[in-house]
Amino acid sequence: xxxxxxxxxxxxxxxxxxxxxxxxxxxxxxxxxxxxxxxxxxxxxxxxxxxxxxxxxxxxxxxxxxxxxxxxxxxxxxxxxxxxxxxxxxxxxxxxxxxxxxxxxxxxxxxxxxxxxxxxxxxxxxxxxxxxxxxxxxxxxxxxxxxxxxxxxxxxxxxxxxxxxxxxxxxxxxxxxxxxxxxxxxxxxxxxxxxxxxxxxxxxxxxxxxxxxxxxxxxxxxxxxxxxxxxxxxxxxxxxxxxxxxxxxxxxxxxxxxxxxxxxxxxxxxxxxxxxxxxxxxxxxxxxxxxxx
Ligand SMILES: Cc1cc2nc3c(=O)[nH]c(=O)nc-3n(C[C@H](O)[C@H](O)[C@H](O)COP(=O)(O)OP(=O)(O)OC[C@H]3O[C@@H](n4cnc5c(N)ncnc54)[C@H](O)[C@@H]3O)c2cc1C
Numbered sequence: 001x002x003x004x005x006x007x008x009x010x011x012x013x014x015x016x017x018x019x020x021x022x023x024x025x026x027x028x029x030x031x032x033x034x035x036x037x038x039x040x041x042x043x044x045x046x047x048x049x050x051x052x053x054x055x056x057x058x059x060x061x062x063x064x065x066x067x068x069x070x071x072x073x074x075x076x077x078x079x080x081x082x083x084x085x086x087x088x089x090x091x092x093x094x095x096x097x098x099x100x101x102x103x104x105x106x107x108x109x110x111x112x113x114x115x116x117x118x119x120x121x122x123x124x125x126x127x128x129x130x131x132x133x134x135x136x137x138x139x140x141x142x143x144x145x146x147x148x149x150x151x152x153x154x155x156x157x158x159x160x161x162x163x164x165x166x167x168x169x170x171x172x173x174x175x176x177x178x179x180x181x182x183x184x185x186x187x188x189x190x191x192x193x194x195x196x197x198x199x200x201x202x203x204x205x206x207x208x209x210x211x212x213x214x215x216x217x218x219x220x221x222x223x224x225x226x227x228x229x230x231x232x233x234x235x236x237x238x239x240x241x242x243x244x245x246x247x248x249x250x251x252x253x254x255x256x257x258x259x260x261x262x263x264x265x266x267x268x269x270x271x272x273x274x275x276x277x278x279x280x281x282x283x284x285x286x287x288x289x290x291x292x293x
Pocket of ligand 1: 033035075101102109111114118123125161167192
């Protein structure tokens with residue numbers, strides 16, 4: 001493996017200025033579970049790695065009491081999210097996703113920010129955050145900016161981040177109390193497995209009725225970037241939700257998906273799984289709404 005210099009800034013500004021002063025062959029690294037694998041495989045050969053691990057303000061999971069938004073720092077590890085009572089109780093869709101990423105050893109070091117910036121179609125962490133209408137906050141040479149997380153991805157391994165920009169936070173807007181979410185990674189094994197398809201759903205009902213006020217369906221591995229199935233979402237909105245309606249929504253989402261054959265699974269099977277798991281996750285959302293109201 002090629003050698004590299006490892007730089008350890010203590011502040012965001014220091015990190016950005018180190019990036020600018022080593023603009024050739026420089027990369028940020030957080031947990032390193034993607035960076036080190038690719039470096040060992042010779043797919044990347046940075047001369048400098050800038051560690052983000054000491055930017056302690058980015059390692060957080062908390063509610064903003066003024067806005068009731070959930071703030072997830074980009075350096076929060078999957079294990080931090082998995083073991084957070086706040087996440088398990090109030091955002092179980094995130095818990096559904098992070099608990100099955102890699103193994104405990106991977107989750108102990110791998111960060112949610114790295115999962116998002118790596119931008120592979122199979123990233124489990126991104127799908128629930130998009131389904132929750134998450135917003136990505138970034139900081140770089142030109143200051144701070146935000147973008148809706150669904151628009152963060154431009155293609156496999158491609159994001160809107162510009163040179164030197166750091167993903168700092170994901171902000172989840174305040175959720176109505178009649179909201180439920182669920183995520184399922186569909187794979188052949190329960191651990192150490194990338195998804196064949198990932199299905200994340202968030203449903204909000206009108207208070208005291210089963211009428212769907214808002215629906216979000218986000219799929220992983222169904223397109224080059226995370227995909228919201230807008231026709232299926234529109235189909236659900238305004239309807240009294242039951243299993244038959246969710247079956248129809250699943251069929252619409254399957255048609256909207258842009259799944260393809262790969263070494264890990266065939267398109268027809270992936271499409272079938274979208275249909276099945278939109279129904280199942282939809283039912284799980286309804287159960288979670290019932291349990292918390
Ligand atoms: C054995 C194994 C199993 C895995 N299983 C899964 C799985 O089940 N599901 C899944 O989704 N993933 C899985 N992964 C992939 C990986 O663990 C995750 O994508 C992880 O979340 C990456 O986070 P990291 O902190 O290690 O990223 P790093 O490797 O540190 O960085 C990844 C990329 O993001 C950039 N980066 C990191 N943080 C920031 C930031 N804040 N701002 C700007 N750029 C940043 C880096 O420059 C790099 O390009 C697995 C990996 C391994 C090795």
